[in-house]
Amino acid sequence: MSGGSLGALTLTGSVKALALELGFDLVAVGPATPPEHGAALRRWVEAGHAGTMGYLERRLEERLEPERVLPGARAAVCVALNYYQGEPGDPSWRPVARYAWGRDYHDVIGPRLERLAAHLTEAAGARSRGYVDTGPVLERDLAARAGLGWIGKNTMLLHPALGSWFFIGVLLTTAELVSDAPLADRCGSCRACLDACPTGAFLAPYVLDSRRCISYLTIEHRGDIEPDLHRDMSGWQFGCDICRTCARGTGRPRRRAIPSSSPGRHIPERRRSRAWTTPRSARCSATPRCFEPSLRRSAAMP
Numbered sequence: 001m002s003g004g005s006l007g008a009l010t011l012t013g014s015v016k017a018l019a020l021e022l023g024f025d026l027v028a029v030g031p032a033t034p035p036e037h038g039a040a041l042r043r044w045v046e047a048g049h050a051g052t053m054g055y056l057e058r059r060l061e062e063r064l065e066p067e068r069v070l071p072g073a074r075a076a077v078c079v080a081l082n083y084y085q086g087e088p089g090d091p092s093w094r095p096v097a098r099y100a101w102g103r104d105y106h107d108v109i110g111p112r113l114e115r116l117a118a119h120l121t122e123a124a125g126a127r128s129r130g131y132v133d134t135g136p137v138l139e140r141d142l143a144a145r146a147g148l149g150w151i152g153k154n155t156m157l158l159h160p161a162l163g164s165w166f167f168i169g170v171l172l173t174t175a176e177l178v179s180d181a182p183l184a185d186r187c188g189s190c191r192a193c194l195d196a197c198p199t200g201a202f203l204a205p206y207v208l209d210s211r212r213c214i215s216y217l218t219i220e221h222r223g224d225i226e227p228d229l230h231r232d233m234s235g236w237q238f239g240c241d242i243c244r245t246c247a248r249g250t251g252r253p254r255r256r257a258i259p260s261s262s263p264g265r266h267i268p269e270r271r272r273s274r275a276w277t278t279p280r281s282a283r284c285s286a287t288p289r290c291f292e293p294s295l296r297r298s299a300a301m302p
């Protein structure tokens with residue numbers, strides 16, 4: 001941690017302790033200033049790499065400046081929730097990326113961020129806003145600067161103990177907190193994840209063309225998928241974990257055994273029956289945006 005008054009140090013210590021108590025695996029604090037790689041984000045959007053994810057462009061200026069999201073924001077409390085679970089007991093889960101095996105992570109992380117916000121209000125009268133893939137916040141960039149992990153060439157945020165198998169939550173706050181130091185890059189000359197991508201989605205290190213990414217194609221994309229890409233999609237039906245398996249410096253990922261990330265049974269059953277209609281699956285998994293046509297199309301792929 002660098003600098004800071006005694007009050008800020010105490011407050012930082014207390015919010016971090018509460019984050020761990022709430023079940024987050026990691027917590028780190030960084031500044032809420034414009035993200036370090038904002039220019040890369042702008043170039044990426046302008047080049048069309050976001051495909052049809054128009055929300056990334058619509059709220060670009062907010063992504064580039066946290067102050068626009070929360071006026072007076074001074075710090076970003078960044079948390080990680082491990083979702084690694086090894087191999088699925090039921091093999092019909094294999095074509096579903098691990099992040100979608102459990103309860104909807106927004107529902108798990110969001111309320112915990114609210115608890116952190118309430119603590120900062122009570123202790124320091126601060127205003128805070130929590131994000132977990134839910135707003136115009138460049139989460140990996142802010143979290144990397146806070147020291148929650150380093151950004152790998154596959155664009156994932158990685159941590160030496162967890163690999164890239166974790167969700168990120170970001171709480172922007174007006175509270176004065178003490179920042180942590182960023183972690184050192186561990187990729188070096190490795191490029192295993194880039195070479196492993198079956199659809200050639202990486203145009204260069206740190207540059208992913210969503211339009212070729214299986215995760216985008218099976219979750220975000222609406223409409224048909226080019227036959228050439230179909231062939232390369234290695235059977236994935238919802239998301240993709242191929243570039244997630246990074247061994248360098250990350251040790252063996254720890255298994256998570258909390259209810260929030262235990263696979264339910266309804267999703268594979270529904271996939272088999274090709275009748276993914278009920279909103280219940282949306283409530284119980286990380287698949288809220290996974291509506292019927294996408295799933296039908298995935299299930300029908302050769």
Ligand code: B12
Pocket residue numbers: 035037038040041044053056097098099132133134135136137138139140141151154155156157158164165166167168169206207208210213215216219220238239240241243
């Ligand atoms: C849009 C989006 C996607 C898109 C685009 C992904 C992408 N790489 O851009 C698609 C649908 C493909 C996708 C897929 C996945 N996603 Co997603 N996604 C997002 C979302 C909503 C925005 C990301 C974004 O702004 N992308 C734009 C690009 C330009 O930004 P970026 O990926 O962060 O890239 C940065 C670096 O490359 C960096 N950079 C550029 N040049 C350089 C150079 C150097 C030297 C360095 C260090 C950095 C650097 O600058 C860029 C801008 O900050 C975030 C949530 C959020 N609000 O932040 C979740 C998020 C990134 N996704 C997440 C997850 C879990 C996934 C999947 C693993 C799901 C799956 N299993 O299928 C895959 C992973 C694919 C991958 N390799 O990224 C997690 C990532 C957690 C983590 N540990 O990193 C997030 C943070 C959600 C969350 N709250 O947990 N996702």
Ligand code: SF4
Pocket residue numbers: 152153154158186187188190191192193194245246247248
């Ligand atoms: S596989 Fe290699 S290049 Fe990719 S994130 Fe891991 S260390 Fe970095």
Ligand code: SF4
Pocket residue numbers: 196197198199200201202208212213214215239240241242243244
């Ligand atoms: S998630 Fe899969 S398709 Fe997307 S970049 Fe990684 S390996 Fe390639």
